[in-house]
Amino acid sequence: MTLAPVLARIDSELPQSVERLFELLRIQSISTDPAFKGDCETAADWLVADLQSLDVTASKRATTGHPMVVGHIDGPKDAPHVLFYGHYDVQPVDPLNLWDNPPFEPRVEDTAKGKVIRARGSSDDKGQLMTFIEACRAWKAVHGALPVKITFFFEGEEESGSPSLIPFMQENAEELKADIALICDTGLFGEETPAIVTRLRGLLGEEIHIHGPSKDLHSGMFGGIAANPARVLAKIIAGLHDDTGRVTVANFYDGVADLPADIAAQWDALGFSPEGFLGEVGLAKPAGEQDRSALEMIWSRPTCEVNGLKSGYTGDGFKTVLPSVAMAKISFRLVSKQDPLEIRKNFRAYVQSMLPSDCTVTFKDHSASPAGEMSTDNPAFQAAQRALSEEWPRAAAFVGCGGSIPIAGHFKTYLGMDALLTGFSKDDDQLHSPNEKYDMESFHKGIRSWARILNELSKT
Amino acid sequence: MTLAPVLARIDSELPQSVERLFELLRIQSISTDPAFKGDCETAADWLVADLQSLDVTASKRATTGHPMVVGHIDGPKDAPHVLFYGHYDVQPVDPLNLWDNPPFEPRVEDTAKGKVIRARGSSDDKGQLMTFIEACRAWKAVHGALPVKITFFFEGEEESGSPSLIPFMQENAEELKADIALICDTGLFGEETPAIVTRLRGLLGEEIHIHGPSKDLHSGMFGGIAANPARVLAKIIAGLHDDTGRVTVANFYDGVADLPADIAAQWDALGFSPEGFLGEVGLAKPAGEQDRSALEMIWSRPTCEVNGLKSGYTGDGFKTVLPSVAMAKISFRLVSKQDPLEIRKNFRAYVQSMLPSDCTVTFKDHSASPAGEMSTDNPAFQAAQRALSEEWPRAAAFVGCGGSIPIAGHFKTYLGMDALLTGFSKDDDQLHSPNEKYDMESFHKGIRSWARILNELSKT
Structure with missing residues (x-):
């Protein structure tokens, strides 16, 4: 089974591929709004039918929320077994008046930067998941079979917190297990560098309430003699970093590995411009640990940030209140083997140590998820890197992701397999916003990329 | 003109004095609520008529808000000229259901601690201002004349910010000027120590907004590389005090005088219990400058307090937002000759000095009033101290007031006269709250106190 005719078929079949994507994009599968429950069912049905047209054994599976779609197709003896994950649900479309065209009437537009597919879900995630299905269709059409064994797994609740995902994985673990999960829900680095996300930061969310006086006091009467929780809170926060930008919580850097030299070299080659990245949001200077590169700050170093503060009177004008309580929401992005x-435990001990005798603290738990770091020794990563580097103008890079993508961790935790995250969206795709689009180039080269990846995987 | 028959007359006339106070208390002169505008007029009319019954030349004076009442009565040749100030308006009465009796149906109640007059305004300030009028009435009844020359000055907007006060003072300065202003709107120290307030702290209110990124950011994407205004704000606040509790703003203590030995001795004699004072609000340990006494902390030392904080997401749950702005309301209580x-200027320079290059700050002005410190060398203060010490079980003390009483500063600024603040309310009078009361002892001994003060003033 050779690759060249598959790629040729993809090129000639592109208009039909776009037409099939349009059918899916026309379904208003907004998962957060109960009014669109029927549309989510319709999208799942459409996917089942489309998979069946490829001779995939596919079915819709009920959950307490929107249904899952699961399908299986065999591959050559001894070929690897991959699971492909995507989601068919989309974000709400408000505010509708900011859309130049109706969000569920997809169209191809010519822009200064080339043709784009405009519709809700074109990039996140219908367009991306269809790149994989279309690659499979081309393989099947040309060779009558697929080069690897594949399980398809689509959910319809990704944009509403995936409440059914973990229970479904647990109940169907044996059916879903494969050698590796493939996920197409991320983007290129810049315009033309394919990226495989191999590092996801974990997240620890903490909420603290510092309590002082039993009620709000008048600062004329009590100012200067009563403990002020807002001042105590400020001191706690100010003490969380040292002058070089390092986090001071005890043993915070335990388990943080330095960046391997090969990854560091790849990142240097990306030509990341911190000025450009920060300039977009009105900033200029990387504010993290001063002895680290900008990409390390967002991809491979842990952080501590304040996400919310509240105390006392915050309305218009002025009230000389001495507040009885001060609240902060503080989060830590975690990397490598840091233990949330x-x-x-150490953060809370630090907070306790900063309290004067007249103050107490209450804590609220929020998320506590460790970082994910994929083992790039896995031959699938090398295969995908080779395949993507063939298709795109620049070599594929193993990159980090500052945020967390829970699904990757769930595959590891519940199904024991690594996830290979790659995708073709661009920074200006307007995900979650009006006028979402997916470049025709992303769609076309995305399909070709998966055809190549399947080919490389079949050799591992 | 001797004092003894005046005091005897006060004692025998007490039931009639209470009845007159009840008439005034029945008028629903709530100044903040336009629905009670007519009641405020009625209260002013009642005072004019009552003053006229003492042969005072009194009249109601229109303002853009509620009317002023001004009256004059002459005294012996060469006797001092005093202005007496009070306010006839009262606080709103919500929540009504927490009152045990209707707030405008005054009654005398027997309690474990003696008889009390229960009604809105009984203590603040109708009961207190009537102590002065009743003292004048007794002098007039016994001797046919008053021992000093008196200007009466009552406003009806004290509980709603006194918007007409300064313009009225400016327009009628010549008419209102006297040797000293007497104000009866403060309390005893504890249960039985008469107090003359000679120190009022000033107030500087500042609001700062620290701006970082041009919009709220995702802390996964930008956490660790983008400047976080909430962290910058915390550092600014944490740096406002050193470890001993002193304020670090440059030249902050310029103009702060140490407490004179005689005042320090008076304060020591008061037997103030910081544990008791703080215990009422769930605290135990004076939190100010560690080398100062508790009374100094609240009466004679300047402070810096945080009155409000807000940044980022403060609702339920957690959002990993990296806020674009962080706000604090910060106030300074000022003493002696500190220049607000x-x-x-120095506070703002400090804030600027703490900003990283990617942050800016905007400032909002709030109040900027200097401290008031009365010259207790003024013979009127000595006279009042003697008079009060005669009437009450314990010697009168010159005390401080942690808050500001703007009227005292206005008399100095606009009419060039010191103010002598004394009064007879108690800590449990429930000012501004449901079930406000004024002890019968406060009312009775208050009237006698003013009779004595007028007597002592006539000798100065």
Whole structure:
């Protein structure tokens, strides 16, 4: 089974591929709004039918929320077994008046930067998941079979917190297990560098309430003699970083590995411009640990940030209140082998140590998820890197992701397999916003990329 | 003109004095609520008529808000000329259901601690202002004349910010000027120590907004590389005090005088219990400058307090937002000759000095009033101290007031006269709250106190 005719078929079949994507894009599968429950069912049905047209054994599976779609198709003996994950649900479309065209009437537009497919879900995630299905269709059409064994797994609740995902994985673990999960829900680095996300930061969320006086006091009467929780809170926060930008919580850097030299070299080659990245949001200077590169700050170093603060009177004008309580929401992005629960314990001990005798603290747990770091020794990563580097103008890079993508962790935790995250969206795709689009180039080269990846995977 | 028959007359006339106070208390003169505008007029009319019954030349004076009442009565040749100030308006009465009796149906109640007059305004300030009028009435009844020359000055907007007060003072300065202003709107120290307030702290209010990114950011994407205004704000606040509790703003203590030995001795004699004072609000340990006494902390030392904080997401749950702005309301209580505008300048310079290059700050002005410190060398203060010490079980003390009483400053600024603040309310009078009361002892001994003060003043 050779690759060249598959790629040729993809090129000639592109208009039909776009037409099939349009059918899916026309379905208003907004998962957060109960009014669109029927549309989510319709999208799942459409996917089942489309998979069946490829001779995939596919079915819709009920959950307490929107249905899952699961399908299986065999491959050559001894070929690897991959699971492909995507989601058919989309974000709400408000505010509708900011859309130049109706969000569920997809169209191809010519723009200064080339043709784009405009519709809600074109990039996140219908367009991306269809790149994989279309690659499979081309393989099947040309060779009558697929080069690897594949399980398809689509959910319809990704944009509403995936409440059914973990239970479904647990109940169907044996059916869903494969050698590796492939996920197409991320983007290129810049315009033309394919990226495989191999590092996801974990997240520890903490909420603290510092309590002082039993009620709000008048600062004329009590100012200067009563403990002020807002001042105590400020001191706690100010003490969380040292002058070089390092986090001061005890043992915070335990388990943080330095960036391997090969990854560091790849990142240097990306030509990332911190000025450009920060300039977009009105900033200029990387504010993290001063001895680290900008990409390390967002991809491979842990952080501590304040996400919310509230105390006393915050309305118009002025009230000379001495507040009885001060609240902060503080989060830590975690990397490598940092242990969220250990950090929670040490953070709380630090807060306690900063309290004057007249103050107490209450804590609220929020998320506590460890970082994900994929083992790039896995031959699938090398295969995908080779395949993507063939298709795109620049070599594929193993990159980090500052945020967390829970699904990757769930595959590891519940199904014991690594996830290979790659995708073809661009920074200006307007995900979650009006006028979402997916470049025709992303769609076309995305399909070709998956055809190549399947080919490379079949050799591993 | 001797004092003894005046005091005897006060004692025998007490039931009639209470009845007159009840008439005034029945008038629903709530100044903040336009629905009671007519009641405020009625209260002013009642006072004019009552003053006229003492042969005072009294009249109601229109303002753009509620009317003023001004009256004059002459005294012996060469006797001092005093202005007496009070306010006839009262606080709103919500929540009504927490009152045990209707707030405008005054009654005398027997309690474990003696008889009390229960009604809105009984203590603040109708009962207190009537102590002065009743003292004048007794002098007039016994001797046919008053021992000093008196100007009466009542406003009806004290509980709603006194918007007409300064313009009225400016327009009628010549008419209102006297040797000293007497104000009856403060309380005893504890249960039985009469107090003359000679120190009022000033107030500087500042609001700062620290701006970082041009919009709220995702802390996964930008956490660790983008400047976080909430962290910058915390550092600014944390740096406002050193470890001993002193304020670090440059030249902050310029103009702060140490407490004179005689005042310090008076304060020591008061037997103030910081544990008791703080215990009422769930605290135990004086939190100010560690080398100062508790009374100094609240009466004679300047402070810096945080009155409000807000940044980022403060609702339920957690959002990993990296906020674009962080706000604090910060106030300084000022003493002695501290210059509010100089402190504002130095505070703002400090804030600027703490900003990283990617942050900016905007400032909002709030109040900037200097401290008031009365010259207790003024013979009127000695006279009042003697008179009060005669009437009450314990010697009168010159005390401080942690808050500001703007009227005292206005008399100094616009009419060039010191103010002598004394009064007879108690800590449990429930000012501004449901079930406000004024002890019968406060009312009775209050009238006698003013009779004595007028007597002592006539000798100065």
